[in-house]
Amino acid sequence: MNTRKYKLTIAYDGTAYQGWQLQKVGLGVQEKVEGALARLYPSAPRLHSSSRTDTGVHALGMVAHFEVPLAEAKLPARRIALALNAWLPDDIRVQASVKAAKDFHARFHASGKQYRYYVWNLHAMNPLLEKTAWHVTRKLDLKRMRAAAKAFPGEHDFQSFTAKTDYEPGTTTRRLTRCDISKSGPLYTFTIEGEGFLYRMCRGIVGTLVQIGFGRFPPGEVKTMLAKKDRRTAGMSAPAHGLVLQKVFYKRPLPVRRLKS
Amino acid sequence: MNTRKYKLTIAYDGTAYQGWQLQKVGLGVQEKVEGALARLYPSAPRLHSSSRTDTGVHALGMVAHFEVPLAEAKLPARRIALALNAWLPDDIRVQASVKAAKDFHARFHASGKQYRYYVWNLHAMNPLLEKTAWHVTRKLDLKRMRAAAKAFPGEHDFQSFTAKTDYEPGTTTRRLTRCDISKSGPLYTFTIEGEGFLYRMCRGIVGTLVQIGFGRFPPGEVKTMLAKKDRRTAGMSAPAHGLVLQKVFYKRPLPVRRLKS
Numbered sequence: 001m002n003t004r005k006y007k008l009t010i011a012y013d014g015t016a017y018q019g020w021q022l023q024k025v026g027l028g029v030q031e032k033v034e035g036a037l038a039r040l041y042p043s044a045p046r047l048h049s050s051s052r053t054d055t056g057v058h059a060l061g062m063v064a065h066f067e068v069p070l071a072e073a074k075l076p077a078r079r080i081a082l083a084l085n086a087w088l089p090d091d092i093r094v095q096a097s098v099k100a101a102k103d104f105h106a107r108f109h110a111s112g113k114q115y116r117y118y119v120w121n122l123h124a125m126n127p128l129l130e131k132t133a134w135h136v137t138r139k140l141d142l143k144r145m146r147a148a149a150k151a152f153p154g155e156h157d158f159q160s161f162t163a164k165t166d167y168e169p170g171t172t173t174r175r176l177t178r179c180d181i182s183k184s185g186p187l188y189t190f191t192i193e194g195e196g197f198l199y200r201m202c203r204g205i206v207g208t209l210v211q212i213g214f215g216r217f218p219p220g221e222v223k224t225m226l227a228k229k230d231r232r233t234a235g236m237s238a239p240a241h242g243l244v245l246q247k248v249f250y251k252r253p254l255p256v257r258r259l260k261s
Numbered sequence: 262m263n264t265r266k267y268k269l270t271i272a273y274d275g276t277a278y279q280g281w282q283l284q285k286v287g288l289g290v291q292e293k294v295e296g297a298l299a300r301l302y303p304s305a306p307r308l309h310s311s312s313r314t315d316t317g318v319h320a321l322g323m324v325a326h327f328e329v330p331l332a333e334a335k336l337p338a339r340r341i342a343l344a345l346n347a348w349l350p351d352d353i354r355v356q357a358s359v360k361a362a363k364d365f366h367a368r369f370h371a372s373g374k375q376y377r378y379y380v381w382n383l384h385a386m387n388p389l390l391e392k393t394a395w396h397v398t399r400k401l402d403l404k405r406m407r408a409a410a411k412a413f414p415g416e417h418d419f420q421s422f423t424a425k426t427d428y429e430p431g432t433t434t435r436r437l438t439r440c441d442i443s444k445s446g447p448l449y450t451f452t453i454e455g456e457g458f459l460y461r462m463c464r465g466i467v468g469t470l471v472q473i474g475f476g477r478f479p480p481g482e483v484k485t486m487l488a489k490k491d492r493r494t495a496g497m498s499a500p501a502h503g504l505v506l507q508k509v510f511y512k513r514p515l516p517v518r519r520l521k522s
Contacts, residue, residue, distance in 0.1 A: 013388040058389055085385050093385040124346050124354040127274040128319055128505070132389055244389070 004073040006080060007100040008033070008047075010062040013091040015131050015241065020053045020062065029053075029092055033064070036087035040075065041068045050106040050248040051113060054200065056240035058132060061095070061114075061247035065106045112177065112249040114193045117206045118242050122186040133187070134206075134242035140188065140213035145181055148212045148219035151226070152179035152192075152205060159229040161204035163237065172198055172229075179205065191246075200237055208235030265334040267341060268326050268361040269294070269308075274352040275319040276392050276502065282313050290314075290353055294325070297348035301336065302329045311367040311509040312374060315461065317501035319393060322356070322375075322508035326367045373438065373510040375454045378467045379503050383447040394448070395467075395503035401449065401474035406442055409473045409480035412487070413440035413453075413466060420490040422465035424498065433459055433490075440466065452507075461498055469496030 010033060018026030030047055038044035045066040053059055075083060080097035088094070118133035120126050125135045159172040178193035190206050212219055217235060225234040271294060279287030291308055299305035306327040314320055336344060341358035349355070379394035381387050386396045420433040439454035451467050473480055478496065486495040 011385070011388055013391070060387065060389070081385060090386070090391060091388045093388050095383060095385050095387075122356060124272070124342060124356050125351070126321065126356075127272055127352045127354050128321070128393055130274070130351060 002070040003067045003102075004070055005065055005067045005100040005102060005104055006077055007063060007065050007098050007104060007106065008081070008084075008094050009096040010064060011060045011093050011095050012058060012062070013131065014053060014056050014058040016091055017055070019055045019057065020049060020051070020059075026055075029059075029062075030064075032088060032092055033084065033094070036084045037066060039087045040080070040083055041072045043068055043072055048106050050110045051197075051245060053243075053245055054203075054240050057243045057245065058241070059245040062245055063106045063110070063248040063250075065100050065104055106248075109250055110248050111251040112193060112195050113197065114178075114191065114246040114249070115197070115202045116244045116246045117190040117192070117202060117238060118244070119188040119190070119206075119210065119238075120186055121188060126186070129187070131241060132244070134210075134239050136210060138214050140210065141215065142181065142183055142188070142213070144215070144219050145188075145209045145213040148209055148217075148222050149179045149181055149190075151219075151222035152176050156226045157229055158198050158201055158204075158226070160225045160231055160234040161201050161208065162198035162231065163200040163204070164231070174198060174201070181209070202243055203237045203240065204231075204234055206242070207238040210238060211235035263331040264328045264363075265331055266326055266328045266361040266363060266365055267338055268324060268359050268365060268367065269342070269345075269355050270357040271323040271325060272321045272354050272356050273319060273323070274392065275314060275317050277352055278316070280314050280316045280318065281310060281320075281323065287316075290320075290323075291325075293349060293353055294345065294355070297345045298327060300348045301341070301344055302333045304329055304333055309367050311371045312458075312506060314504075314506055315464075315501050318504045318506065319502070320506040323506055324367045324371070324509040324511075326361050326365055367509075370511055371509050372512040373454055373456050374458065375439075375452065375507040375510070376458070376463045377505045377507045378451040378453070378463060378499060379505070380449040380451070380467075380471065380499075381447055382449060387447070390448070392502060393505070395471075395500050397471060399475050401471065402476065403442065403444055403449070403474070405476070405480050406449075406470045406474040409470055409478075409483050410440045410442055410451075412480075412483035413437050417487045418490055419459050419462050419465075419487070421486045421492055421495040422462050422469065423459035423492065424461040424465070425492070435459060435462070442470070463504055464498045464501065465492075465495055467503070468499040471499060472496035 017029050020029045047064045049064040077099040081094040084094045120133040121136050121140045153176045155175040157173050174196045176194035182189045278290050281290045308325045310325040338360040342355040345355045381394040382397050382401045414437045416436040418434050435457050437455035443450045
């Protein structure tokens with residue numbers, strides 16, 4: 001059957017959702033977007049996303065693709081975002097819609113992802129960041145955190161920084177390409193980029209860095225944590241609501257099929 | 262009577278409030294903070310703020326002072342913020358509390374203020390900025406806006422950029438020290454600093470710059486608008502919810518008494 005494929009870039013405030021994926025209990029973002037797609041296309045296409053996000057995690061640049069029979073492909077690609085947004089709630093907004101190559105796959109062809117994590121470090125919270133930053137009241141030491149963050153880029157076994165899950169078989173080795181921290185007043189922004197991520201890996205990294213910022217672990221400890229391959233050796237998991245899937249990277253030309261988390 | 266004076270730095274999400282000031286109808290932020298002060302001090306001190314903000318406008322660095330009889334001044338200055346926050350709703354957070362000089366006045370001694378205004382320029386809104394950015398769907402031209410913004414710093418009669426009000430007598434001349442625009446993806450941040458501001462002046466400036474960004478006026482038109490001293494010659498007023506009172510500046514030593522808007 002002749003079909004046409006489209007790529008969507010989706011932003012959402014994860015507060016009200018049980019994460020990206022269809023849920024047995026609660027509401028997934030994917031379900032909402034598929035509901036809107038079914039309003040536009042009688043074939044009710046499934047969405048294939050670059051990533052999952054956890055309950056409460058936000059996204060600015062989630063990428064997903066879908067495919068429709070050519071006979072249904074009447075709406076110009078760039079109008080699809082507008083049409084979907086008309087059916088979607090305000091906390092989910094399709095930022096862009098474009099035609100994709102026949103063999104494009106949002107997940108398999110993603111060459112990397114960028115996450116951002118926001119921490120507000122003051123006794124009092126910033127009321128404008130209530131839903132999107134972790135409120136940490138204990139004083140953070142930026143120098144210590146930056147020293148520790150240097151240990152993350154590169155290829156490592158991240159078993160000590162991931163939560164156990166039953167849907168993620170295979171290796172726990174991943175390559176991070178960036179892990180840095182910027183500061184503007186009491187606001188810390190952690191930027192983490194990598195080719196792939198394990199379940200709750202970003203939150204494990206940020207939680208550990210924050211505890212290093214408290215003085216709970218020495219900055220040099222990250223290497224030992226990585227080497228031990230045991231979740232209990234690393235620090236806490238940072239809460240979901242400070243995390244944003246910022247963007248997903250794709251190489252051109254599309255790389256060979258490769259499984260990504 | 263012997264008294265002690267304190268300076269507060271207050272952040273709030275203005276969404277739920279009819280602005281800073283006590284309102285005949287609706288709720289003011291000042292009222293809320295004074296309510297919390299009355300829990301700590303039997304004399305129920307009045308708050309004197311650096312500025313007013315309009316309905317829906319936010320603040321990160323609103324400054325206000327209050328004075329209590331020495332006999333009531335038992336709480337260490339830096340603990341006052343914590344104690345007030347215990348009584349305040351989550352959308353108002355006292356960020357800092359310090360002892361102030363006897364003659365300190367949050368309004369009369371303010372040497373300047375910085376406002377930020379956020380615009381999200383894409384067909385679809387960023388759901389994480391729903392409450393704090395103006396959603397402008399028409400394409401903006403940054404170069405045009407930047408060229409136009411250059412006309413604002415300096416001393417001008419800003420009558421064309423202010424809304425009429427009955428509580429603001431006197432001159433409409435003000436000195437702006439900064440008016441610039443930064444861009445990160447679809448997010449535009451307008452930073453406006455000045456010694457004093459007229460009613461709705463920032464929103465008039467941003468609304469006009471955005472309309473210049475559309476092509477509604479040529480960038481050179483700002484000079485003419487300023488010269489005409491007539492609100493109808495300038496552009497629209499940007500909506501309240503994109504505006505944040507970022508900080509208030511004080512000189513040391515305190516300057517002589519000077520009336521500020």
